[in-house]
Amino acid sequence: MSLATDAADKPTLYKRIRADIEKRILTGEWPPGHRIPFEHELVARYGCSRMTVNKALSELAQADLIERRRRAGSFVRRPQHQSAVLKIADMRAEITGLGRAYGYELIGRKLRAATAADRDRLGVKKAGKVVAITCRHSADNVPFAVEDRLIDLASVPDAATADFSREPPGSWLLHHVPWTEAEHTISAIVADDRTAEALDIAVGAPCLVIDRYTWRSARTITAVRLLYPGDSHRLVARFKGG
Amino acid sequence: MSLATDAADKPTLYKRIRADIEKRILTGEWPPGHRIPFEHELVARYGCSRMTVNKALSELAQADLIERRRRAGSFVRRPQHQSAVLKIADMRAEITGLGRAYGYELIGRKLRAATAADRDRLGVKKAGKVVAITCRHSADNVPFAVEDRLIDLASVPDAATADFSREPPGSWLLHHVPWTEAEHTISAIVADDRTAEALDIAVGAPCLVIDRYTWRSARTITAVRLLYPGDSHRLVARFKGG
DNA sequence: CACGATTATATGTCTAGACATATAAGTCAA
DNA sequence: TTGACTTATATGTCTAGACATATAATCGTG
Numbered sequence A, B: 001m002s003l004a005t006d007a008a009d010k011p012t013l014y015k016r017i018r019a020d021i022e023k024r025i026l027t028g029e030w031p032p033g034h035r036i037p038f039e040h041e042l043v044a045r046y047g048c049s050r051m052t053v054n055k056a057l058s059e060l061a062q063a064d065l066i067e068r069r070r071r072a073g074s075f076v077r078r079p080q081h082q083s084a085v086l087k088i089a090d091m092r093a094e095i096t097g098l099g100r101a102y103g104y105e106l107i108g109r110k111l112r113a114a115t116a117a118d119r120d121r122l123g124v125k126k127a128g129k130v131v132a133i134t135c136r137h138s139a140d141n142v143p144f145a146v147e148d149r150l151i152d153l154a155s156v157p158d159a160a161t162a163d164f165s166r167e168p169p170g171s172w173l174l175h176h177v178p179w180t181e182a183e184h185t186i187s188a189i190v191a192d193d194r195t196a197e198a199l200d201i202a203v204g205a206p207c208l209v210i211d212r213y214t215w216r217s218a219r220t221i222t223a224v225r226l227l228y229p230g231d232s233h234r235l236v237a238r239f240k241g242g
Numbered sequence C: 001c002a003c004g005a006t007t008a009t010a011t012g013t014c015t016a017g018a019c020a021t022a023t024a025a026g027t028c029a030a
Numbered sequence D: 001t002t003g004a005c006t007t008a009t010a011t012g013t014c015t016a017g018a019c020a021t022a023t024a025a026t027c028g029t030g
Helices: A003-009 A013-026 A039-046 A050-062 A091-097 A116-122 A169-176 A193-199 B003-009 B013-026 B039-046 B050-062 B091-097 B116-122 B169-176 B193-199
Strands: A066-069 A073-076 A083-087 A102-113 A129-139 A142-152 A181-190 A206-216 A219-229 A235-239 B066-069 B073-076 B083-087 B102-113 B129-139 B142-152 B181-190 B206-216 B219-229 B235-239
Touching: A013 A039, A013 A050, A039 A050, A050 A066, A050 A073, A050 B050, A083 B181, A091 A102, A091 A129, A091 A142, A091 A169, A116 A129, A116 A142, A116 A219, A142 A169, A142 A193, A169 A219, A181 B083, A181 B181, A193 A219, A206 B206, B013 B039, B013 B050, B039 B050, B050 B066, B050 B073, B091 B102, B091 B129, B091 B142, B091 B169, B116 B129, B116 B142, B116 B219, B142 B169, B142 B193, B169 B219, B193 B219
Parallel strands: none
Antiparallel strands: A066 A073, A083 A235, A083 B083, A102 A129, A129 A142, A142 A219, A181 A206, A181 B206, A181 B235, A206 A219, A206 B181, A235 B181, B066 B073, B083 B235, B102 B129, B129 B142, B142 B219, B181 B206, B206 B219
């Protein structure tokens, strides 16, 4: 996705135009607020049709690098570092990606009628059945994260009979449930007795917490809490202008 | 940005086509791997030209919702929840957005030749001058986060004379440095004496840590560490398929 | 059957126009 | 000066074609 890569990959005209402009913005040559050339000027400069220029500018606008205003022109936008892409990989991919051996262990699995706490956690009103799963992921046989998950059986009935002793529920769900939306909440806690034991760390040690709530078209699917030893794990979010 | 909003905003044809397809993917009607209609089929169905259909499909491909393969067709992609957008707002915006009063206090500011540790933290090799800043952000007069920042003066010479006693360095930089790229690393620690005092929390209490490293076209600009009380602050990252 | 050459086809890019629409800028009257 | 009206213009969308290109499918040959 870098400029160089795009240019090398396919030196099509609209990509070259896009890359040229992106470069001037990123190097600061065209600062925020700067009006970039009008479409008809770029048409003249590159000797192409307006649709080609328009495609380049539309993509820059979609990437929030420029803002387009009718009658006024297109302007370089103020940087917005507040938005970064956080890659939350599948646990197996994350661990094998670090060059370590992935291990999985089911700690507990319960099928029960949803308690008030369960309903609250899943954000559903009606009572129904849920599966509660606790498991542990390890890297090179060292505890990497503990997972505490709730699956709404009203949305995913197959989960009642799925065998989670071999396959982690996250990867099972990924293969059994189509497109979803999710919200992640990240916070920090200190390990209590149970957590400390599961992660093999000291009581009171810091832990990074990710709470993920997943749904599909307004239907709750699962809520999961992941606990990582805070001093060894890091989440990386990268922002790139474009 | 929802389907309904787009449809209500501008019922242009290509947006309608995009929304129609997006809906079928998100509801699971067209599961991952499903081949969506060929462009010429959609042209027939909507009675428009191929360019219009192509624009709709191109945007879906850019959003990673579909994959396009020459000669084969376009296919619904497997969900990739590992990617989420993390909104790391400007501190003032974040706090005022919570409906609380923003407060800022400069704790320390030093101009010095970069130490080995500074160079390591900024990822630069050459020695040079840096500004080291420590400050605190508060919400309703309660400590919200402490900030520990290093600015590379080789990249931002103006920072040497900037007055950080009133304006936070983050917001100053946002207005003085054009487009940047950034990498955020999130982890958890427990408060040491100094942190506990600055945040007015107990020693040993959990803290959420964000390390942000910012650069512009391969040039380091600043490195900052933000410490939040871990039990009160939460970072929210949301994924939406499209 | 295996493998290389050929062909058909869906997407990728592009053109030279068109009309629609929002809005900055200018005009004019109160 | 201010507010209402008009106009000019840049972008937004769309068309009906075109050729390029990657590749799945087919065909032929050893």
